[in-house]
Amino acid sequence: MKYIVFILFTVMTNAAAQLMLKQGMMSLGQISFEGTNPLLKLLQIVFSPWIFLGLSTFVISMASHLYVLSKVELSFAYPFLSLAYVAVAIFAYFIFREDLNAWRVAGIAFICVGTVLIAQSGRDLGGRDLGGRDLGGRDLGGSGHEDQTAGLSPDKIHTSGIVR
Secondary structure (H helix, E strand, O other): OOOHHHHHHHHHHHHHHHHHHHHHHHHHOOOOOOOOOHHHHHHHHHOOHHHHHHHHHHHHHHHHHHHHHOOOOHHHHHHHHHHHHHHHHHHHHHHOOOOOOHHHHHHHHHHHHHHHHHHHHHHHHOOEOOOOEEOOOOEOOOOOOHHHHOOOOHHHOOOOOOOO
16 A cells, blocks of 8 residues: 555546546547648647647656556556546546536446455555565565465476467
């Protein structure tokens, strides 16, 4: 749970990027590639202010997510990204006046319940992060996954079954 702030930062920057991209596409109006060089049109879209800001925010979100992945299990961190849908749906309702009907609210509720269940599973890491430190940052010696990799050595790895 030590890295939850970084996970939530990733979620919120991801959601913010989506909202910026939507604003950018609304400000550009109807997009058509007829009678124009597609590459130039794509560059025009990418470098419009809201689109560029949204893409830049995605880069920040991805950098935060990569940091999180270096610290916690993927199966713990990745499901939290579903909370970005929750944030986007709520903000889109207020900012863009998008529909937030009963089906979407029910879906949001399920996403929230699922995320809470996954967050509770983070307590099953034995009090360690992936670097073998306790949640206070003290080294416990190892990654917490020694039992899974202790018998794995380079001479036991066979590459003959790899498809190239």
